[in-house]
Amino acid sequence: MVQILDEILKDLPKGIISDSVFEGANIILYTKDKEFFLNKGETIRDIVNKIKKRVELRPDPTLTMELEKAEEFIRKIIPPEAVLGSIQFDPQRSIVVIGAEKPGIAIGKQGEILKEIKRKTFWVPNVERTPAIESKIIENVRSVLFQNNDYRKKFLHKVGLRIYNGYTKERKEEWIRVTFFGGGRQVGRSCVFLQTPESKVLLDCGVNVAFDDYNAYPLLDSPEFKIEDLDAIIVTHSHIDHGGFVPFLYKMGFRGPTYCTAPTRDISALLALDYIGVAFKQARKNLFDVNDIKEMVKHTITLNWEEVTDITPDMRLTLYNSGHILGSSMAHLHIGNGLHNLVYSLDGKTPVAILDKNNEAAFEPIGKIVDQAMNKHPEMVRKKGDVEEMPNVGGLKTFAFNPSTLKTEIAPITRLLRHPIKEDLY
Ligand SMILES: [Zn+2]
Numbered sequence: 001m002v003q004i005l006d007e008i009l010k011d012l013p014k015g016i017i018s019d020s021v022f023e024g025a026n027i028i029l030y031t032k033d034k035e036f037f038l039n040k041g042e043t044i045r046d047i048v049n050k051i052k053k054r055v056e057l058r059p060d061p062t063l064t065m066e067l068e069k070a071e072e073f074i075r076k077i078i079p080p081e082a083v084l085g086s087i088q089f090d091p092q093r094s095i096v097v098i099g100a101e102k103p104g105i106a107i108g109k110q111g112e113i114l115k116e117i118k119r120k121t122f123w124v125p126n127v128e129r130t131p132a133i134e135s136k137i138i139e140n141v142r143s144v145l146f147q148n149n150d151y152r153k154k155f156l157h158k159v160g161l162r163i164y165n166g167y168t169k170e171r172k173e174e175w176i177r178v179t180f181f182g183g184g185r186q187v188g189r190s191c192v193f194l195q196t197p198e199s200k201v202l203l204d205c206g207v208n209v210a211f212d213d214y215n216a217y218p219l220l221d222s223p224e225f226k227i228e229d230l231d232a233i234i235v236t237h238s239h240i241d242h243g244g245f246v247p248f249l250y251k252m253g254f255r256g257p258t259y260c261t262a263p264t265r266d267i268s269a270l271l272a273l274d275y276i277g278v279a280f281k282q283a284r285k286n287l288f289d290v291n292d293i294k295e296m297v298k299h300t301i302t303l304n305w306e307e308v309t310d311i312t313p314d315m316r317l318t319l320y321n322s323g324h325i326l327g328s329s330m331a332h333l334h335i336g337n338g339l340h341n342l343v344y345s346l347d348g349k350t351p352v353a354i355l356d357k358n359n360e361a362a363f364e365p366i367g368k369i370v371d372q373a374m375n376k377h378p379e380m381v382r383k384k385g386d387v388e389e390m391p392n393v394g395g396l397k398t399f400a401f402n403p404s405t406l407k408t409e410i411a412p413i414t415r416l417l418r419h420p421i422k423e424d425l426y
Contacts, residue, residue: 004164008047008055018060021153022160023093024257024301025310027053030094032060038119053310058094058124065121067091073121074098077113082106085130088146089123092153096123103127137270144297155299159257162231163310174198174314176340181225182206182218188241191218192344193225196335199312202233203331203344207244207275212284217245227252231312235260236319236344237328238267240275247272247288250295259309259317262302263327269293305329369396370416388418 005020008027019030029044031037037059044057064070071087074096078084084106085099096117100106106127107114117125131138145152176196183190188208194201208216220227227249235243235258246258246268260268272293279286303309303319311317314336319329322345330345373394374381380390392413 002161002164004051004053007051011047011050012043021157022164023153023156024159025053025163027055027160028093029055029057030060031057032063034059034063034122037063037122059122061091061094063122064091064094065123070096070121070123074117074125077116078106083130090146090149092149094122094124096121096125098125098127099130100127101130103129135266137266137273141266141269141297144294148298151298155255155257156301159301163312166313173339174336176335176342178342179222179224181220181222182208183241189216189218189245190242191220191245193222194333194342195224196314198314199231200229201231201312201315201333202249204236204242205233205245205249206239206241207287209240209244217248227254230254230256232256233258234311234317234331234344235264235268236322236331237325238264238271239325240271243268244272244275245287247292247296250299251288251292255295255299257311258296258300259303259311259319260300261305261319261327261329264329265297265300265302267327269297272296308334370418373416374418390416392416 005027008029009017009020012029013036016031016033016036017029018032021028021030037057040057044055048055065073067089070089074087075084078098078100081102082105083101085101086097087099088097089095090097098106108116114125114127117123174197176194179193179195181191181193181202182188183192183204183206186208188206188210190204190206192203194203205218210216230249233246233249233254233256235246237243237260243260243264258265272288273290276286276289276293303317305319305321308316308318316334318332318334320332322328322330330343333340333342333344335342373392374388374390377390377393380393381388382390392415396413398413
């Protein structure tokens with residue numbers, strides 16, 4: 001058994017947990033003990049505080065009420081004003097997904113309706129808002145996920161095994177290496193390969209639609225890249241030049257996770273389908289087909305902004321709102337338990353981690369910070385060709401790599417530079 005599960009189980013009464021599995025970085029415990037499930041929230045909270053990982057307690061699938069009876073109960077207990085939509089059961093995970101136009105009403109005051117559903121049916125209810133406008137793509141994505149419930153459960157457990165194998169709380173002394181496979185000083189085919197001795201991750205994998213030859217795709221034929229060693233893909237946003245090549249990786253046999261926000265997953269699937277359609281109309285060869293897009297959806301793990309999650313034994317990912325398009329994120333990677341911090345930002349508003357005087361990290365668009373500083377002290381701005389430069393009078397600090405200690409450290413920013421970009425960014 002994986003060490004972290006051992007650590008959790010030894011703090012719980014013997015035999016109370018019937019199964020313990022991973023759903024990505026989340027740890028799920030199943031119990032056959034009704035009393036324990038309904039009343040032992042505190043015990044689980046204590047475990048979460050101790051191990052600092054997300055842990056969820058669910059009833060064992062043998063406890064759940066029959067589907068028809070449970071659906072009848074749910075339809076009766078939720079007030080009609082919530083406007084119920086579909087009710088879908090995931091029997092393997094003891095989860096029921098309830099669609100409602102007004103989720104707040106379906107949940108009830110302080111979640112009392114959901115608590116009652118749990119108590120009476122032993123299903124764990126998740127309420128999802130019915131889209132205001134009917135959306136074929138969202139329906140299709142959800143149905144791909146539901147049809148593959150069985151596979152998803154095994155896949156998410158495998159992802160967890162990879163993350164927690166050799167899990168340690170210690171800070172790791174190790175190198176990181178960043179290689180640009182595309183998008184370095186160019187618009188299109190954004191793709192950054194991030195490696196540590198332990199992990200290999202791609203940040204974005206896009207297509208340059210201005211070309212239809214070798215120049216259109218990231219340089220995945222680089223000798224250091226082996227698809228079978230790739231741990232994960234992170235997609236910052238759904239524009240084709242950032243996520244358009246991801247289905248191709250699944251065509252090539254990649255079966256690991258893609259991390260992004262839910263809107264990025266859905267719009268990426270839509271744009272990938274559109275990309276096939278355009279290729280067909282232009283009588284061009286298709287790079288991938290609908291099945292590869294389905295594989296991408298099946299293997300996508302969605303994250304909310306500011307939700308911290310482990311993605312490999314030495315990388316922890318947090319997505320932040322980047323304000324570029326719906327669902328777009330910048331990715332903050334916390335590597336080797338804090339040895340390195342890397343922020344990958346993207347198009348247009350280019351935010352970076354800046355530390356204020358109390359060393360509190362704030363993610364701000366760097367352009368905004370520089371603009372504000374320069375407008376405040378116009379007398380200090382010097383012009384060198386296109387570039388404007390001034391000393392950092394605000395005392396701003398950031399994360400920086402120190403070559404003499406080979407460590408990422410907090411360092412003052414020495415100069416603020418502004419170089420207006422004239423091209424449009426996508
Ligand atoms: Zn973009």
